[in-house]
Amino acid sequence: MTMGTRVYLARLAGLPVFDPNADRVGRVRDAVVRLRTTNRPPQVVGLVAEMALRRRIFLPIGRVTSMDAEGVVLASGSLNLRRFEKRPNELLLVEDLLDRRVTILPDDGDGPGTTGAVVDIGMELNRNNEYLVTRVAVREHTGRLARRGHIYQAEYDRVRGLIGPTDTQGTSNLLALLEQMKPADMANALQDLPDARRNEVAAALSDRTLADVLEELPEHDQVEILVRLDRERAADVLERMDPDDAADLLGELPQAEQAVLLDLMEPEEADPVRQLLNYRPGTAGSVMTSEPVIMTPDATVAEALARIREPELSPVVAAQVFVARAPSATPTGKYLGMVHFQRLLREPPASILGGIVDNDLDPLRPETTLAEIIKRMATYDLVAMPVVDPTRRLLGAVTVDDVLDHSLPRDWRDRDLHEDDSQEVRL
Numbered sequence: 001m002t003m004g005t006r007v008y009l010a011r012l013a014g015l016p017v018f019d020p021n022a023d024r025v026g027r028v029r030d031a032v033v034r035l036r037t038t039n040r041p042p043q044v045v046g047l048v049a050e051m052a053l054r055r056r057i058f059l060p061i062g063r064v065t066s067m068d069a070e071g072v073v074l075a076s077g078s079l080n081l082r083r084f085e086k087r088p089n090e091l092l093l094v095e096d097l098l099d100r101r102v103t104i105l106p107d108d109g110d111g112p113g114t115t116g117a118v119v120d121i122g123m124e125l126n127r128n129n130e131y132l133v134t135r136v137a138v139r140e141h142t143g144r145l146a147r148r149g150h151i152y153q154a155e156y157d158r159v160r161g162l163i164g165p166t167d168t169q170g171t172s173n174l175l176a177l178l179e180q181m182k183p184a185d186m187a188n189a190l191q192d193l194p195d196a197r198r199n200e201v202a203a204a205l206s207d208r209t210l211a212d213v214l215e216e217l218p219e220h221d222q223v224e225i226l227v228r229l230d231r232e233r234a235a236d237v238l239e240r241m242d243p244d245d246a247a248d249l250l251g252e253l254p255q256a257e258q259a260v261l262l263d264l265m266e267p268e269e270a271d272p273v274r275q276l277l278n279y280r281p282g283t284a285g286s287v288m289t290s291e292p293v294i295m296t297p298d299a300t301v302a303e304a305l306a307r308i309r310e311p312e313l314s315p316v317v318a319a320q321v322f323v324a325r326a327p328s329a330t331p332t333g334k335y336l337g338m339v340h341f342q343r344l345l346r347e348p349p350a351s352i353l354g355g356i357v358d359n360d361l362d363p364l365r366p367e368t369t370l371a372e373i374i375k376r377m378a379t380y381d382l383v384a385m386p387v388v389d390p391t392r393r394l395l396g397a398v399t400v401d402d403v404l405d406h407s408l409p410r411d412w413r414d415r416d417l418h419e420d421d422s423q424e425v426r427l
Contacts, residue, residue, distance in 0.1 A: 044131040102161040187216035211240035235264035247276035285366030288396035297354025
């Protein structure tokens with residue numbers, strides 16, 4: 001995949017973008033194809049790259065000096081950071097062409113042709129130094145659930161239906177591309193899709209993946225996607241979200257709809273969400289997670305280290321173990337203290353947690369305000385704090401990401417909302 005040879009555009013998605021000094025400046029998210037008059041092949045005019053703060057910008061293809069499996073390298077000069085906006089005569093590979101249902105005409109022009117879905121687009125450099133769409137890779141439609149069709153490569157002029165209404169698009173190849181991304185990047189990619197296609201793709205994700213993606217989307221997008229699902233599916237997705245994120249999402253819905261979805265959820269998943277919905281907004285109770293790492297005082301350091309190594313735990317949740325008497329599910333028995341993972345690493349594996357807990361700091365109460373939480377976390381350099389009830393039963397923990405999510409403006413996840421489109425940076 002080097003300059004001057006055929007380049008398949010879908011393979012570029014997700015690759016890093018480097019400046020001439022080999023410093024990474026962003027990541028490729030899509031390719032821009034410009035339609036031309038008559039039947040001339042479309043021209044590939046550039047790439048869409050995601051920069052810092054999720055800003056998506058246009059990279060003219062002429063500014064690219066190399067493209068290979070390691071990444072895309074740009075030429076020297078200034079880089080225009082104006083937010084990318086698609087023009088009327090342009091199409092995006094991932095958004096508009098991937099999964100498009102097309103027909104490949106036979107070589108001799110006779111017969112019905114082969115139908116299938118677009119899996120990639122190939123471009124080549126012509127004598128005028130233009131990159132043109134020359135090849136289309138298509139997976140044959142077999143009509144059988146258990147059999148994947150063969151992939152055919154055809155010259156552009158043998159493909160029919162590539163440029164046409166978007167209702168001829170499926171989702172399978174876009175899903176395959178998205179599933180290589182982290183949830184935050186996947187959420188960002190969904191935000192760029194038209195509403196109908198975004199909702200279709202979201203509905204096709206697994207419950208676990210969709211739950212992870214929803215946690216990374218702005219509230220209005222979360223609601224838009226959730227209400228398009230049937231209620232049983234919506235309840236299944238909510239069950240796989242962290243309770244505090246599920247409570248935040250349900251809090252955006254009318255109370256009658258909240259009740260319906262909570263009733264459809266499994267009781268053990270719905271109960272912590274119900275509890276969180278009862279707390280006043282802007283307090284520790286409303287932002288805490290009800291599922292921190294909790295262990296009893298007779299557990300060993302080795303057991304605690306094994307617990308925080310579990311891959312499903314986020315870094316801030318795994319950074320400390322809260323120690324409480326049984327029961328260990330919130331609300332627990334009496335809260336005794338916490339042990340940071342660094343302390344666990346310094347202690348003998350057979351040591352008992354009850355002998356090394358830190359209980360010097362007063363826990364939060366559910367009614368503690370965000371301002372007070374921020375002040376105490378900053379004062380003591382903490383990434384999480386326990387929340388207890390008047391009888392010192394552990395109710396949950398407020399983590400630094402919870403605080404940030406609820407301290408930033410509600411629309412902070414909306415990309416480019418407050419950014420100056422006239423920025424330019426020197427490479």
